[in-house]
Each structure stands twice: as C-alpha cells, then as structure tokens.
Amino acid sequence: MSDVNTRQVVAIPYENITITDEFWESWLRAIRENTLRSQYEQLATTGCLDNFRRVIGQSDGKFEGMWFEDSDAYKWIEAVSHTLSRTDDPELRERLDDVVSLVVDAQADDGYLNTYVMLEAPNLRSTNLNMLHELYCAGHLIEAAVAHHRATGEERLLAVAQALADLVDGVFGPDGRDGTPGHEEIELALVELYRVTDEVRYLDLARFFIDQRGRGTLKREFENQAEQAGDEDIWDGARSEFFEDGCYDGSYAQDHAPVVEQETVEGHAVRAMYLFAGVADVVLESGGTKLFTALERLWEGMVDRRMYVTGGIGSTHKGERFTEDYHLPNDTSYAETCATVGSIFWNQRMFLLTGDTQYLNLVERTLYNGFLAGISLNATEFFYANPLQVDSDGHALHDVDPIRFSNERQDWFDCACCPPNAARLLASLGDYLYARSASTDAIYVNHFVESEVIFSIRHTDVRLRQETKYPWAGDVTLRIDVAKSVPFPLHVRVPDWCETVSATLNGEELSVDADAEYLTVDREWETDELAVTFEMRPELLVAHPTVRADIGNVALRYGPLIYCLEEVDNERPLHHYAISETGKVEAEFEPGLLNGVVTLTGSARLPATEEWEGTLYRLFTDTATVDAEFTAVPYYAWANREPGEMRVWLRSVLEHD
C-alpha cells in the first residue's frame, strides 16, 4: 500500500506537444475532418441543439431525445475545443461558436441550465438526484467550459459553468441540503473547475458529493418519491436498476456504501469510473489517505478479477454493470466504450498520484484495445458495447438491442454517450503522453507515440523528440536537444507486456533492468540520443482458471495489442480453430490492410468435416482433425470490413512442456 497522499506527477499539457505519429495521426485527422462534423449534424438533426433553441424561444415543439441529451452537446464542445488547440479549422470554429452561444443564451438568470427540466419538468428542478441527471449534465458542461477556455482563452462558457456551479454549490453542501448525484460526473468536473478558477468552493463541493455517497440520501429520495411516480415517469427502466428483489440496492450507482468503505467495483461501469476519477482528482488536489486506500483496493479488485483482456469493463448489458469476480462472458459482454474512457481517466489520475507504471500500462492496454475497438477506422462509426466474440449474424444479445449489440458500428445512438466521448478522449490524447515529477526534475515518457515535447528544466528549455513505429515495432528513439546541458532523470515506461528491453545512449549499450517499471537515465543531458528496444513478439495469454468463458482458450497478444480472428480472413467458422503450436505464430506488417496492421498467422488444429453427413453425434474415436493456418488482426481493427464472425479467445490444444 502506498503512502501517497497527493500528487506525485504532473502531466505535460498537450499545448507543449506535437504529435506526428502515423498510427495516431490518422485517428486525430479523422476526428477533425469527419467525426466532429458528422457529430454536429447529429446534434442538429436529433433535436439536441433545438432543445437549447426551444429554451431561448428560437424553436417550437417539445423536448427531443434522452433527458440527459444536453451532455452530448457538451462533450462535442469539449472534443472540438481540444481539436482546435492542435489545428485551427475556421468552419469547425464557427460551429463551435454557434453551439456555445446557444448554451450561453439558454442559461436561466439564476444560473440554472438543463433543457429537459426547463422545457418539460420545471417542477422537478433539483428534486430527483437519482434519475434526472441534472448534475451529470452540469458536470459535462463544466468539462466543456474548461476545455473551451483552455483552447480559446474565452470566458463566456466558463462563466456559464461557474454560474451553474455556484447555483449547485448554493443548494448542496454542509450549509445546504444533503445529496449526491445518481450518475457521477460532476465530481471530477468540479475539480477541473477549481483548477482553472482557484475557487476552493468547487473542490469542497466535489469532496462533499463524494462523502455523501453511500450514506442514504439516494435511498431516502426514492422513499419520498414513491407516491409521485406516474405515467410520465420516463425513467422507470433505469429506476429498476436501483432495486433488487424490491429492496433498494445502491450498488448500481456506487451508493451501497461510503466510498472509503467500498470493497469492490460495483454497478454501472461508467458511473463507477467517473466517480473514482473524481475521487482521485480530489485526492490529487487536497489529499485523503482513506480515499486513496479505497481507490487502490477498488482498482486491484477490478484489474485482478473484473476486467476483459482488452481493458473493457462491465460484464452485462443489464444495468451496464460489473457483475461478479471472474464473470467475463465474451459474447454477452458489455464493455461499453464510455467505460473505457472513464477507466483511462481514472488510471491517468492514479498515475499522477503515484508515478506507478501499472496505471500507465492499463491506460495503454485500454487505449489500444477496448477503447479503440469502439471506433471505426474512419472514426465516424461507433460501438456502444464491445463484445470479444460475435457470431456471423451479429451478437448473442442481438435480440436484446440490435443497435447496441451488433457487428456493425453505428454513427449515432438514441443514447449517444459513446461517440462524442470517444472523440473528446482522442482529441486530448496529447495530455497522456509525457509527465514530470511534482517535486523533482524527473521527466516521464508514458506512451510511445511519435511526437515532440518541449519542457523546461531549471530554466533551460528541453526539446525531446520521440521516434517510433509503435505499436507495430518496439523501437523507440528519444532525441534530446537542449540549449545548454541540464541534468534530469528521464523515466521511460517499460511496458508490462515486454520481457526483454535493450537500450543505447548515443550508440553505447546501456545496462537495462527489464523488471524495472522504468528505464531511467539520469544524467547531464546535452544533444543526446537514447534508443530503446522493447522486444515485441506474438504471445499467447490465458485467463485465470475461474473465468469460465475463457477456460482452455488463449488470446493472442503482440506488443500492446490484443488480436482477434475475423471471419473474412479465415476459411472455417472461427470456433473450429484450436491453436496448436506455441512458438510458431508469425507477425508481419501488411501496409494495405486496415490502414496498415501487423497480422499474426499460425498453425491450428481443426475438426475434420468429412463423414458427418446424416450424423449429429459420433464416437470421438471415429473422428479426426486436420491442420490449417489462421490469420489474426488487431482487435481494435475488427468490423471494418464485411460484417461477420469475430473471436478474441481461441480454443487451444497446446501442451505444457
């Protein structure tokens, strides 16, 4: 258990970083050129923007969409703001200005802003923390405002956010009423607002909401509302998630116990991630040993027992939630794209709290696999759920919800949380790449993305250029360029998937400890070249034996990437393939495939299909097997060609030595 209490590390902001990476730049360009434009069209055509116009009196008709629809606009504002920080785009900037103006104009004189409540249910204002998502939407507004301010320097959206935050702060708190949001999000947003405004009230309010969780306020609200429920109750379905056998069970919204006492990650995975990210933010800014200890315990339980090999979380569509330890079905998994975004948020903050690479390793695993699989290669179509196995005709849960469970991505959803969430994370990728110690001169290279970063050590500017073909090869060259020589320790993360590391400094071999979290070079830097090689080769993973869904199966890994078989690349139904030779999987870069990927090919044993005519069951001794080659592609790249079967966990007939 660490005795860390506040921040150990500070992220170097994306303003100081230029990304030139071939792998990631294609995504960032697609976000800028396609995704944010098409998402604007969605906001315009689904009624999301019209809801703001209706509040202003510029549009007729009733509120449209989900009751938390405002948050889609806010996430879009955030994504556009991050994007414009990197590359200006007058057309996008104009749209951003229009949307921001709508939000500014829609705010009530007292600071209130939620178009659903203002248009449809003004009497419900601040009455229903369980279901109404007012504070959730407020959180996304605050995050958008902070990003907009950061990117543009403008104050107008930040002023809206502050006015709303002030209103909320006036209602809740030690001097106001009890309460905590049914859907977390505002906690981390309030800390962001504190960081940009220095108003400690916002930090205190975030801590208040966190401390109130699990202490009965949501339960009491349900009890008080029992008699109010009527026909117009639009959130009946969601409400049922709070009850188990008719009794209140707050675990859906992490309200089953105070955060400091929670033993395991429970309930709706996105809510859990946003909460724990917010808790980490509060600890980052103002400490909290008990909270931090709880975070470590919750993190370990999630990573050790409730996480897909892709970094995906949430094992069931029912409640979009965590289930039980080691319950990780592949075909009925949920692994929501938004939950991976939340997981990356939380892990990044845990890294800032500790400097431990285990959190960076998980950011990497999630980013390259569970998160990226949610987005098409052209970044305009999305998965809500990310199963690790689908049949050729779609998904085991296709009849539950053919839009969310499918082997074809969608450009939007009725509940459209994921697409703009994916966009805002990708657009802020630069924030995750480099960091520096909060107390020393140490610099951290967190992720392997071709880029240039500028920072200053003891008033000397340092330019660090990273060159790499990651994730296709494990060679990373770091070129340091300084005006005058300057000493600092440079920590380069050694990825957890890597067993063999070598490095040279200006061509001279370095002695490297591959078991260390970091490859650290502490010296007086001049114009130097540090070349690191993380040996990358195809590997076979197995899951804990208690995971029923994965028993006897293996997953293919190459560097940070988890692989899958797709129907289009393989002749037989995918369940036929049983990996049969450990060391014989070959990796090859194919530039023309899926924007360029390394494929893995290898040998498998398959059932012979002859002599089955007219028979459904036969003696084992009357059957035979044949050998054939399989081809695997990175999991993130699946479902970008013709729809078909997909499988991450493959049968194996491997023998242990």
Place this chain on the structure above:
Amino acid sequence: MSDVNTRQVVAIPYENITITDEFWESWLRAIRENTLRSQYEQLATTGCLDNFRRVIGQSDGKFEGMWFEDSDAYKWIEAVSHTLSRTDDPELRERLDDVVSLVVDAQADDGYLNTYVMLEAPNLRSTNLNMLHELYCAGHLIEAAVAHHRATGEERLLAVAQALADLVDGVFGPDGRDGTPGHEEIELALVELYRVTDEVRYLDLARFFIDQRGRGTLKREFENQAEQAGDEDIWDGARSEFFEDGCYDGSYAQDHAPVVEQETVEGHAVRAMYLFAGVADVVLESGGTKLFTALERLWEGMVDRRMYVTGGIGSTHKGERFTEDYHLPNDTSYAETCATVGSIFWNQRMFLLTGDTQYLNLVERTLYNGFLAGISLNATEFFYANPLQVDSDGHALHDVDPIRFSNERQDWFDCACCPPNAARLLASLGDYLYARSASTDAIYVNHFVESEVIFSIRHTDVRLRQETKYPWAGDVTLRIDVAKSVPFPLHVRVPDWCETVSATLNGEELSVDADAEYLTVDREWETDELAVTFEMRPELLVAHPTVRADIGNVALRYGPLIYCLEEVDNERPLHHYAISETGKVEAEFEPGLLNGVVTLTGSARLPATEEWEGTLYRLFTDTATVDAEFTAVPYYAWANREPGEMRVWLRSVLEHD
C-alpha cells in the same frame, strides 16, 4: 425413402405386460404412491378443479390459472387411468371418480366444454383458434377419456369426449368452416377416439385439421381479430410469437407451410411433436404417402441437426422452440420435458409405421435421458426446461424465469403442462415395450425392461419373460414358454449405441450381425432361453463441428445413458476438467448412490491454480496443468442432491491417433 404407407407393426398393449424391472418399477411405484396424489392436491389447490365446480355452480369466484388449465386435469385423469390398470388403489380410484364426475357435470348440453371460455369469455367460443387452446384442451379430454375407458371399461367420460368431438366435427370440416388449432393435440386424440369408437368421422376430422395447417386460416384469424384485441387480452405474449418484424410468421405453430411441404421442424417444440404424432396416427390408420414422406424428412432434419444428445429438443426459451440447424446451446437450452414426451409419441408411431429401429433407438435415448431428467428420483418434482449445463448458482437464464430455469426441480408450475405429462407417459410405459407385426407372426422386443408379456401366435399362447439389469448392464435373457411349439420370428432390437453383440440360444452360441437393426431368431419356439449381451462400456461422443457450443468437448455415454458431472461429486469447478485419456474411463455400479447408479470415473487435466494471486491474464508458457479424477453420474439423476453446477459436455484434450 420407405414406401411404407400404413401400419407395419402393432404395439402389444400394457394389459398383456407385467413390468418387474428394478429400474422402472421404482418410478412407477413413485408415480402411483406419491406423484398422482400430490398432483391431485395441486389440481385441488390451484383452482383447476374449482373451475369445473364453478361451471356446475358448486363454487364461487373467478376462473383461476392459465386459460388452458383444464388440460392439467385431463392429463392427470389419463395418468391415473393407466396406473390403475396396473395396480388397483381404492383411494386413487375414488379421486379419479370425483374428478371424472366434475368433468361430466361441467359439459354443456350441446357438448361444449372449456371452463375458461364458459366462465370468462362465452362470447369467444370457437372464435380464436390461434390462442384460445379450446381444441388443445379438447384433445387432452379425449385422450383422458380413451384411457379412462380402457382402464375402467366405463363409458361416461368417453361419452363426454364423443359429444365434444361431435360438436367440433359439426363446426369444422369440408361441410363446415375452415380452421386448424393454434396448439396441436386434438389430431392424435381424434385418431385415438376413432380407434376406440370406429367412428371414421373422427379420423377424417383429424386429417382435415392437418390438411388445413399452413393454408392461411390462422393468419386470416389474426387479421380479423386485430380490432378486437383489448386490455383483457391475456395472451399477448404468446401472440407475439406468431409475428416476426410485425409480419405473420406461422412457424411458431407449424403454420408456415402445409405439412406435406414443410422442410424442417420449426417453432414451438411441443406443438410440433404433437402435430407430427397426429400426422403419423392418421397415416397409420388411413395411409398418406406425401404425409409420410414429409414426416421422414422432418424427422431426419430434427435428429441430424436440431436435437440435444439427450434427445431434448427446443433450443431457446423464447417461443419454447426450435431455432436453427446446429444451434444447440447447453446453458440456455430449453429442451422442455413435454417436448420429449411428444417426441416419444411421434417416434413410437414412426416405428409402428415402419418397423425401423432408428425410431425405437430415439425413444430409448429420449426416455432414459432428456425425458427422465425432467423428473426427480421420487417423481414428485419436475423440470420444465432441461439444460445440459448450469452454473453453481442455477442457470444462465435464471433471471428470465427462475422457476422454469433452475437447478432445483419444482413440484408444480403456473403453466403446469410438464408434471402430469411426465406422469401419463411413465404410467403407460408398458405400451412401448413389445410389438408384433401387422401382417406376419413376427414379435418385437423393443426395450430392455424386466417384464413378462403374453401374446398369442396362431392360437397358441406364448409367455415371454425378459430378465435384465438394463441400463446398468447389457445382458438380456428372454425365456419363452409355450403350451405347444409354435414358429415365429423374434426380433430383438440391437441398440444403436452397441457395437458388439453376442447371443446364445439354450446355451449355444449364435452368430450375430451387430450391424443389423435386429437380432432375429426365427424358429419353432418351445421352452427356450435366448440370452443376448449388448456390450456396454463408457464411450466418448463428439458433436458435429458446426455445433459451436460443443466444439472441443466430449459427452460421456454408457449404454443408453448420457452422463454428466455434478458439483457434489467433483472437487473443482466443472469447467476445469478436460478429459485426457480415451480408454481409461471406468464404470462401477454404486448401489447406495441415487437409488443405485453406475458411475463413470476417469482422468482429466486441469489448470494448476497456484501462482494466480493478483493476476487475471498470464502468458500460457507461465502456467501449468495438473491431473485429477472426475466422477460422472447419469444425466437423468442430476439435481437430486444439493443444488450445484452440472455439465454434460466436458472439455477434452484428447489426441487423435
């Protein structure tokens, strides 16, 4: 394709047979002493009998139960009648008389009888063939009446059945209105009624209903009823099964095509089995080459592509129906107990049509496995669905319907079709054991059940005594005792699971063809002893490679029995066991276990569970396996001890030679 057109074989009725078998007698005694009494209590307490009293005016209140609740009483009457034919029981007989009197008194003057319609919806009489199950209930009444007449010689219930059948015959037919039942059952019942009354009108009506199927009458009825549907529409859920994407899809009730044109078994499995049994009955009595050809085609498709290794049918709870070829999930299977009853009905009739043992083999497989698993060892608790795999906490579909999907049997269900259906089949077991040729003197020994049968060949009485410990051993001794010598061929079925057969006649070795359907001894019989040995040993089955759920797995078979692992007999979670040695499975009879069963033990490879602390995914090369022994019990006997995990299909790491 056979050119069989009508009956080849006649069953020797149970009146000529005395069962003395240790295995089956325990079930038959339990039925008589416990089951039929406890089921009477269910009929009395759930309102089923009160519904008849309400019609008569002897009871108050509204109709109780499902709208086809009458059928439960009728199936109980049938089961009691069969049982009393074997062993008199004054208390049971008294209850039977009371229930029969209620039914007799409840019939309307014009012959109509359906307590739901009479009490709740007299205006719906004969208006709703799709959903109302009037003809389904009528069918069960007729079957009950025929059995009651057969067992008691009484006419009073038969008269009720005839009056109702006459009423139905007056409404439907070439001279009446079009129509066919939404839930088949009356077809086979009308043929039974024809057999006992010689009224060819009933046979013609059965053929009419069969011919009307798939010709648009049910579809038109839905169209005409569209405007009638209202709040009191109790069968909304069932109605939805008739529609696919808003369009009528009659496959749920085998109404997608005329029977003679149907290519595959479709829809609700119980309905399909009752229909095809009824079709076979019509062909048995009056021929029909096209119908017979359709039955052969449908049967082959079912057996080759849509049947569990237990004989269970129906792959999903949704619609309780067949799905697609080779879609045979083990944990979400339905395999309804009633569907196995219907399958046994159909297969027995196919045998009578052809004399082919493939139908007897399937009766055996279904009877000893898929059917018997539906009944507890004491015959008082039942499964509705019969999955082939359940988790330790119940079933994958437990949250869909914890009563029907469970690892604990229930004594009754809201929809209580299965318990009395199981009782009536067991109580009439004697009808399935022996048969004779319809045109020659040949005698058939169909099943291996210790018993004595008396029949007459050319006016000479023959007594055939069968001695066997089947299914625990494959030795069958047939002792023939005749007043004077008489020639006839004796056909003894060679079970399809058996590869090695030997036989002696009066101690002298016979030459036997193990590939033949029958071991046939054609001679002038005197006082003779034919001893047959079907070599019984543990075997491993594999499923067709297209069956995704079973790939890489094996099922254990011993003689006619399919085996399973239960949690209580094995130390590790069942998914850990991978069968590793083909020839080393040992069979041993354990008299004290589960009323006496042969258990199978063998060697399996399991994942080593050490060194997993704090890890969810590891390199394959860092893990290891251990060897351990597994213990399997017959599938039919599962869930008779503490509730827990169960698995039929076991992982395997067997190597082909």
